[in-house]
Amino acid sequence: MVNVLINVPKTAKRGDVVEIKALILHPMETGFRPGTNGRIIPRNIVERFSATWNGTEIFRMTMTPAIAANPFVSFFAVANESGTIGFRWSGDEGFLAEESVTITVA
Amino acid sequence: MRRVRIGLGLASIFAASFAAAQSGDSSRHSGYQDMGPALQKMQDDDSANPGMLFVQAGEALWNQRTGAANKACADCHRAAAATMKGVAVRYPAIPPGTAKPVDLEGRINLCRTANQKAEPLAGESRELLALTAYLARQSRGLPIAPPDDPRLGPFREQGAELYKRRQGQLNLACATCHDANAGKKLAGVTIPQAHPDGYPVYRLEWQSLGSLKRRLRNCLVGIRAEAYAYDAPEYVLLELYLMDRAKGMKLEAPGVRP
Known part of the structure; x- marks a missing residue:
């Protein structure tokens, strides 16, 4: 079950700088820790996160094992047009999560 | 003479406020007040508080049918926002017909086994934490x-x-x-x-x-x-x-x- 929390203002004025926040449930297992059986727990992290505004990429980041579980990302964008903001997380073990929200720019 | 009295008055005010500052830590307060502003902000902002991920999962579980009785929590208790408000602040309590107190997690499992005819959820499992968090969230801000x-x-x-x-x-x-x-x-x-x-x-x-x-x-x-x-x-x-x-x-x- 993919569990995501996104916070984007529902409306904005044209030219406004809006804050976009995204939180996702993920263990971000580093690949350096031994488990209870003494063996290394295989790495399982979100490797890439990106956001698009009406299909145009506005934010992209690469994540590393040093990032804590349930990564929270916050960034800013200039609101130019109404539409959909899409979010995409992908990573180890075929992990893929996609989510989108709409914003009205007046 | 008058000036002296004012001086003494001020001194005692300072002494009182100094004592208050000293005992500030011993007055009853939440661990929230001992945290830095960044963590306080993290807790207050529902979109930054990772606990809300579990609350969200708990809401899904609340509405999901399970067990031999094929019932969801919501089938009996309806909307948690109305019926579960003020529940978490009362536990641990003694459920009707029993003699021993149980905590909120224990109460959830009692309901599961008795009414949903489902297996009790394991302690500290994601499901049990999610349901507990969802119920507790309904009482946020209540004494x-x-x-x-x-x-x-x-x-x-x-x-x-x-x-x-x-x-x-x-x-x-x-x-x-x-x-x-x-x-x-x-x-x-x-x-x-x-x-x-x-x-x-x-x-x-x-x-x-x-x-x-x-x-x-x-x-x-x-x-x-x-x-x-x-x-x-x-x-x-x-x-x-x-x-x-x-x-x-x-x-x-x-x-x-x-």
């Missing part, structure tokens, strides 16, 4: 209100006794740190007053949500005592005492703690 049930009295006293009992290789009682030395530093960290007002909490050290039971086990290991078994009644007794001790404080669940 902790232990029930007036006279049958709880003896259990609460046992809890108080446990709280004050020295144990473990370090020979410490809960009260040694959290009553006698609260507000002072232990390994660079402020010793909190141990109020259960944010549970289940998202603890950064755990990188996960955890129950009060998990926190109590942590402390027991910390004083090098043998932690009680997972299903031991001692946790409920301690929780009864702690909730009574925090009576009237506002529930913050799901809290964030370092």
Whole structure:
């Protein structure tokens, strides 16, 4: 079950700088820790996160094992047009999560 | 003469405010106040508080049919926002028809086995934490209100006794740190007053949500005592005492703690 929390203002004025926040449930297992059986727990992290505004990429980041579980990302964008903001997380073990929200720019 | 009196008056005001500042740490307050502004902000912002991920999962579980009876929590209890408000601040309590107190997690499992005819959820499992967090969230901001049930009295006293009992290789009682030395530093960290007002909490050290039971086990290991078994009644007794001790404080669940 993919569990995501996104916070984007529902409306904005044209030219406004809006804050976009995204939180996702993920263990971000580093690949350096031994488990209870003494063996290394295989790495399982979100490797890439990106956001698009009406299909145009506005934010992209690469994540590393040093990032804590349930990564929270916050960034800013200039609101130019109404539409959909899409979010995409992908990573180890075929992990893929996609989510989108709409914003009205007046 | 008059000037002297004013001077003395000011001096006593300063003395009083100095004393207040000194005892500021001993007045009852939530662990929230001992945290830095960044963590406080994290707890207050529902889109940054990772505990809300569990609340969201709990909402889905609330509406999901399960067990031999094929019933969801919502089939009987309807909308949790209305029916479950004020529930989390009352537990642990003695459910009708029984004689022993159970905590909120225990109550959820009782409902599962009796009404949904489903297997009880394992302690600290994601499902149980999620449902507990979802219920606790409905009571956020309400004062902790232990029930007036006279049958709880003896259990609460046992809890108080446990709280004050020295144990473990370090020979410490809960009260040694959290009553006698609260507000002072232990390994660079402020010793909190141990109020259960944010549970289940998202603890950064755990990188996960955890129950009060998990926190109590942590402390027991910390004083090098043998932690009680997972299903031991001692946790409920301690929780009864702690909730009574925090009576009237506002529930913050799901809290964030370092």
